[in-house]
Amino acid sequence: MSTILSLPDQSTASLPKVSYLNKEYGLKSWLLTQDHKRIAILYLIAITFFFFVGGAMAALIRLELLTPQTDLLAADTYNKVFSAHGIIMVFFFLVPVAPAVLGNFLIPLMIGARDVAFPKINLLSWYLFVSGGCIELTMMVFGGVDTGWTFTTPLSTHYLNTNVVAAAMGIFVAGFSSILTGLNFLVTIHRMRAPGMTWFRLPLFIWSYYATSFIFVLATPVIAIALVLVVLERIIGIGVFDPAKGGDPLLFQHLFWFYSHPAVYVMILPGMGVISEVVACFCRKRVFGYTAVAFSSVAIGVFSFFVWAHHMFIMGISSYSALVFSLMTMLVAVPSAIKIFNWSATMYKGSITFDTPMLYTLGFIGLFTIGGLTGVFLASMGMDIHLTETYFVVAHFHFVMVGGMVTAFMAGLHFWWPKITGRMYPESMGRIAAVILFTGFNLTFFPQFILGYLGMPRRYAAYPPEFQVLNVFSSAGATVLAVGYLLPLLYLTWSLKYGKIAGANPWQAAGLEWEIQSPPLTENFPVTPIVTHEAYDYEWLASKKGSEVPTVG
């Protein structure tokens, strides 16, 4: 039962005496915690670390590409550096970042639960993630791997003598972390919702995390078995991928992309969930077409399983299956466009304020649209044959992954930072960083579309001199982008101690997570909340502002 309390005024807000952050002290209380909020913080720390390791690799790549010759890095070192960049960024940053950090923190809060369904498994999945990451880092220290993040056979099984086995095992271990996280979220969303929290009262954030979790559970085991086969092929030569023994290298591609294409949606769907929340809050409106947005998440999740062979158009798959996969790939544009249109429609006639999360959100919508549409180019076979394995592909997936996912994650991190820490980040710094990030990103990756269109292949340390101007642009942009990422690291850390006290609901946002104190109590809700209204009820919130807004606790 919810008690009626007045919403604390932000200017006089004080930090709550007891919260999940200060209930217990000491390293042990963090490393053995079963609290989903603390586990989210553990993930945030580990993932930030991996992000900057991967970012350092990216810096090396851009430095090398400043000139046409191979001067900074030798060709085989360059191969190892871009492989490390890919492996770290895909498996240890993009895949876990939004689910494990924001999802862990927010899913129980948003549905009115005291924790995820299996807290111990949640902690276990963090340890698996860190173990997998340590295997990768050790592997890199002892010589690295140069297969690229895709482990393409027969290159990875027969022609290299780098640490393929260790790299594959690291991903295998981290994969179980994904599986367990997805499983935990699914059970939590199904079984732990507060009374009255029906499926269509759920925030859209939950819907997109639901689709994400399904992909985790269904796709990750397939890459696990694919990597096991690569390892066995290398160690004892089982022959499944070896044409000399009757095996087929293309089989690996099928198994690998059966995971890795849906994984792309693991990287973008949570971002879409974040954007739905932020758009609604900063336009003071219910998200336009709630049901359509909810089901488009599910549709993206389902479609994602039937498009994988678009990575193999030039690898000799039959032209009929290529045709079907090409069509299916284009179909994914439909649910994605539904989301973009609905967010735009939400903004139409909304009272928009341009706080940092909203700036990131606007950046996301623009960059994701470009990234998504170039994906449709690549889905059409004629274009793909020209563009595949060029910088066009690199630019495309960086627009979706970095321009889309990372920007959305930044939006979410800023939006819920007051809830996570109880303090505000410096708003003006936030806005500056958001603009720097957007500028730097476009400067880095837009030239790569042109480079790719002109035919510059990816994964080479050297290139013809006529491509230099655009590469210099790209490298210069990467410097700006780096500032855009370092700045939040600095001021967010600063705000932990010196930020303004946020109060329970600094954004006047709707949603169960804003009705409890920030930072929340360990048990989240002192009394189980009863949900009586739909998500994003901003009109109701506006009319009842002040003394009548119910907050729990």
Add this chain to the structure above:
Amino acid sequence: MDSHTLAAQTADTGHVEDEHAPFLRHHFESVPQQREAATFGMWLFLTTEIMFFGGLFCSYLIFRNWYYPAFVAGSHTLHIWAGTLNTTVLIVSSFTMAMAVHAAETRVRRALMGWMIATLILGCGFLCVKAYEWHDEWVDHHVPGLNFGPESFLHGTKAYPDDKLPLDVAEKTQLYFSLYFLMTGMHALHMIIGVSLLTILLIQVRGGKYVNGHVAPIENFGLYWHFVDIVWIFLFPLLYLISRHQ
């Protein structure tokens, strides 16, 4: 604290006071919710297992279509009696496991332990037969990568004189055996994990757990056990029974 001990006592006498049951974790509202969550989680886990084995089944399907004669010849070298015996052993073990779950639900500790021990023995029996088969295949040079020679497929066998393959086809039996060892190996790995878990549960039951209404761990282990059993039900015809009638 008092209410907790009281709840434990009522649980022992069969009147479960749900909200205060000692095994109810703090973040669940009620015992049924906790039990449903655990069971749902187990089913999801089994789904991931299906996808895991799915990759292997998919590879099997492709290569069996490409190299059918080699797969037939490879399959003919397996001991059909061993496969049949193991299938029977596993089906019986599924029955004993189901009885164990029933015993846990009716809270009869001796019956529960009895059925669990029976399941454990059958599981170990399965693994022994499997190890014997693998040993035989090693002796016959049928282990791809480590110890493989196509010679035995060039001249036909006593039971199947038609299995006379040209050398290039005989080489392809290697893929059959790769998949055979991968699939039975993964299955055996799951059996070993199952037997280990069962041992742990057995020790806990001896200590008095799972007969107080908290049957979810036994029930969910049962699900896992039946799943591993079902995988074998598919493996047996796919690996042992290819074109046995000729």
